[in-house]
Amino acid sequence: MKLQYITLALTALSLPAFAAESHENMHKMPDGMMKDMDMSSMDKPATAAQQAQGDKVIIAKVNGLVCDFCAQAIKKTLMKENGVTDVKVDLTAKTVTVGLKADATLEEARLKGLLKDAGYDMTAYKVQ
C-alpha cells in the first residue's frame, strides 16, 4: 500500500513540473507552431536551430509524433547525418526542425528516408 502513496505523490509532484515545462516550451516555440501546422506555418523561421548555428534550417511535418521516445529516436537518427548540427522536435506542431551547416544539404527524399527508417512518416518539407 505504501507504493500507492508514493505513486500518488509522484503524480502530484509531476503536475507542477509539467506545467513549468509546457509553459517554457510554449515560449520557445515559433509562433507558427503554436497552432496546428500547415504549409504556411512552415515559412516561419525555426529560431531555435537557426540561432544556435546561424545556418540553414529545414522544417519537416511528421506523422506519428506522440511521445518523447519518438523525439529521442528522431534526434539520434538525424544527428548521425553529416552536416546536421541540431534537431528540435515539436510534439504539438508535429514538426522536426533540422539545423544544418552552411555548406551541408539534406534533400527532401533523404530526410524522408531517414525519418522513415526511424519509424515516422514525413508529410511536408520546407527549407528556411
Added chain:
Amino acid sequence: MRPSYQLAAISGLLAGTLPLAVWARPITYPGGVNVMVGHDPLMDMVHTDYTINKNWAVGWADTNYRQDDYNTHGPQVTRGWRWNYPDSQANVYVSGGAGPTFIDDKTRLSGWGGASVDWEDRRFYTQAGTNFQTTANGPDFLWQSARVGVAPYIAEAGGLHSWLMLQVDHTPGEAKTWSATPMLRQFWGDYLWEAGVSTRGGVMLNLMKTF
C-alpha cells in the same frame, strides 16, 4: 504444452495480439539498444534488444518465473509494424525466442513467443498482448494483458511525460487467474519507468533505458 495453452496461444495469435515486455516498445531507432528491467508479482525479467531497422530487433531475454521457481534465458527476435497518423500511432509487435530453462537442477529447452498491439495519441493509450512459454518436460506459461492509460497533462519534447494506467492480466495457469494493476508511467528523455500495485499482491516496477 497442454491443450488449453495451445488453444489460448493459437487464439491469441489469430486475434493478432500475442511476448515480450508488453509494457515497452522493443524496437527503437536503427542502431539503438533498449534495456528493459521488470518486476511483478509473478516474475522478474531483463530484456535487451538491438534495433536493426524500423521493423526488426534482435535481443536477449532473461526471465525468472519467481512464483514457480524456474528461469529461462535466450535470444529473441521481434518484428514490428507501425502505422503513423497525424495525431496518433499504432504498433503491432510479434516476437519469439528459444533457450534453456533451469528448473529443479535440470536444464530444459523452452520456446516463447507473443504479440502486442497498441494505439496511442498524446492523451490516451491502449494496448493488449499475449505471451506464452512452453518448456519440454516442464511448465508452460500463458499471460494475456491489456492496458488503458490517460495522460493527465500534455508534455512537450524533453519534458516529464506522465501516464496514469490500468493493466489487467489474465494468467490461466496461476491460482489467481485475473489481476489488475493501477500504475504511474513516466518518461523523461531516454528513460521510462513504471510503478504500480497489483491486486495479486505485490508491486510492479519497470524500467527502460534507450541507448
